[in-house]
Amino acid sequence: MILIQEEDFHVDVLYKSLLKANQTGAVAMFVGLVRQFSDLPKEACSFELEHYPGMTERNLQAIVDEANARWPLLDVCVVHRVGRLSVDDQIVFVGVSASHRSEAFQACDFIMDYLKSRAAFWKKESEGSESRWVEANTNDEKSLERWSK
Amino acid sequence: MLKVRVVFFASLKESIGQSEYIAELSLPMSICELKHQLANELDKGQALLEKGIQSSIDFEFARDADIVPESVSEVAFFPPVTGG
Numbered sequence: 277m278i279l280i281q282e283e284d285f286h287v288d289v290l291y292k293s294l295l296k297a298n299q300t301g302a303v304a305m306f307v308g309l310v311r312q313f314s315d316l317p318k319e320a321c322s323f324e325l326e327h328y329p330g331m332t333e334r335n336l337q338a339i340v341d342e343a344n345a346r347w348p349l350l351d352v353c354v355v356h357r358v359g360r361l362s363v364d365d366q367i368v369f370v371g372v373s374a375s376h377r378s379e380a381f382q383a384c385d386f387i388m389d390y391l392k393s394r395a396a397f398w399k400k401e402s403e404g405s406e407s408r409w410v411e412a413n414t415n416d417e418k419s420l421e422r423w424s425k
Numbered sequence: 426m427l428k429v430r431v432v433f434f435a436s437l438k439e440s441i442g443q444s445e446y447i448a449e450l451s452l453p454m455s456i457c458e459l460k461h462q463l464a465n466e467l468d469k470g471q472a473l474l475e476k477g478i479q480s481s482i483d484f485e486f487a488r489d490a491d492i493v494p495e496s497v498s499e500v501a502f503f504p505p506v507t508g509g
Binding site for chain 1: 436486503504505
């Protein structure tokens with residue numbers, strides 16, 4: 277399941293959606309949050325996520341397809357929020373279920389690494405009346421190297 | 426001439442001052458050549474030539490050397506992605 281939405285998500289509901297009766301031996305999950313990025317009180321800060329409708333979904337599907345090709349997975353769930361968020365809000369959920377923990381851990385890590393550099397999302401931070409677009413982190417691109425076949 | 430919808434995102438959209446533009450392309454043309462054409466046609470198009478600007482052809486990531494196909498319906502330009 278791949279969802280791009282403005283609404284918040286419930287980790288317990290997503291966790292249960294990943295379970296396959298009599299098959300699931302491991303579930304690995306990651307949740308990304310908006311952390312404090314300013315000295316101003318968090319009420320004065322906001323955070324905005326823009327995406328490219330049509331492309332972002334394809335990007336995420338391609339990443340999930342690649343994860344399924346690399347590891348024997350039972351199910352994958354990716355939920356990414358867009359729109360205006362606040363400090364401490366949840367941004368992204370990646371969950372993977374598998375028979376064993378190794379492939380669940382690795383696939384979850386792989387999907388997040390690729391999501392950071394290969395999915396059409398852009399972040400904008402605002403503090404008071406000032407806004408700035410978050411620049412890409414070169415370490416995110418470098419972290420993909422460890423997945424080279 | 427082929428009319429193609431070109432869309433811009435995030436900081437590039439703000440720099441250029443518009444989210445989309447209908448370009449008239451004379452194919453064959455590469456993404457790099459399209460960037461330069463738009464940089465000349467749009468008032469604030471020089472922002473397209475800044476380092477790191479990425480692109481897509483019909484929702485798939487593209488590179489500067491990629492040729493825009495005759496079947497194209499939409500090209501996008503945007504800064505490096507920062508999701509997650």
